Amino acid sequence: MTKSTFKLDMRSRKEALTSNRPLYFTGKACPRGHIDYRRTQNGECCQCARDRAVAKYYSFSEESKQKTYAWRARNREKYRQYLLSRRERQTLLVKRWRLNNLEKCRAREAKYRANNRELRKAQHKRWRKANVDKARLQVRNRQARRKGGKGKYTLDDIKRLFSAQKGMCAYCRTDLTTRRHVDHIIPLSRGGTNYPANLQLLCPQCNGRKHARDPMDFARKEFGLLL
Numbered sequence: 001m002t003k004s005t006f007k008l009d010m011r012s013r014k015e016a017l018t019s020n021r022p023l024y025f026t027g028k029a030c031p032r033g034h035i036d037y038r039r040t041q042n043g044e045c046c047q048c049a050r051d052r053a054v055a056k057y058y059s060f061s062e063e064s065k066q067k068t069y070a071w072r073a074r075n076r077e078k079y080r081q082y083l084l085s086r087r088e089r090q091t092l093l094v095k096r097w098r099l100n101n102l103e104k105c106r107a108r109e110a111k112y113r114a115n116n117r118e119l120r121k122a123q124h125k126r127w128r129k130a131n132v133d134k135a136r137l138q139v140r141n142r143q144a145r146r147k148g149g150k151g152k153y154t155l156d157d158i159k160r161l162f163s164a165q166k167g168m169c170a171y172c173r174t175d176l177t178t179r180r181h182v183d184h185i186i187p188l189s190r191g192g193t194n195y196p197a198n199l200q201l202l203c204p205q206c207n208g209r210k211h212a213r214d215p216m217d218f219a220r221k222e223f224g225l226l227l
């Protein structure tokens with residue numbers, strides 16, 4: 001670590017306590033000569049804490065280690081909960097650290113993305129294959145946003161719409177079980193939104209005829225409906 005980064009992170013314990021940081025860095029050596037972060041909780045030098053943990057582990061006799069393993073085997077669920085609680089704490093610490101080092105993290109993540117572009121592409125392809133409906137929905141919502149349509153809808157919204165329309169086309173009442181188009185009642189091109197309230201399910205034929213025409217006009221001409 002360079003000196004300038006050290007300076008950036010330099011804080012007193014008081015400061016670390018008020019800004020809720022798990023660690024702080026004073027730049028001063030601990031009583032045993034380490035220059036390292038200190039734990040906000042108790043002011044202890046991190047290198048000292050690491051040394052202490054290692055020494056403690058080696059100080060355990062073989063017998064006491066076996067005792068511990070036996071306890072874990074007898075109390076699997078308790079031990080699992082303990083590990084989970086540690087993991088939560090660890091996640092919190094990592095999250096907090098990320099917030100405190102946002103710029104550094106973002107730069108590192110961007111670099112990682114750039115270095116793993118192919119891998120990510122392959123992962124995404126696999127996900128799309130396993131989640132065809134969700135992937136299609138993502139594309140639709142993105143297209144709508146590009147056309148200036150506010151809002152988005154989910155697969156559940158479509159399910160609700162389907163049962164509200166009793167599985168029939170909103171115009172001609174054709175059964176929609178096998179094929180259906182999600183239609184914007186007021187087209188996006190005429191300022192309609194992409195929220196569920198502006199959606200209806202149509203059969204491909206009706207949707208084709210309606211395409212880009214004024215919905216009121218269309219409904220009146222085709223069906224004589226007063227909307």
Ligand SMILES: [Zn+2]
Nearest residue numbers: 030034045048
């Ligand atoms: Zn130390």
Ligand SMILES: [Zn+2]
Nearest residue numbers: 169172203206
């Ligand atoms: Zn229809």
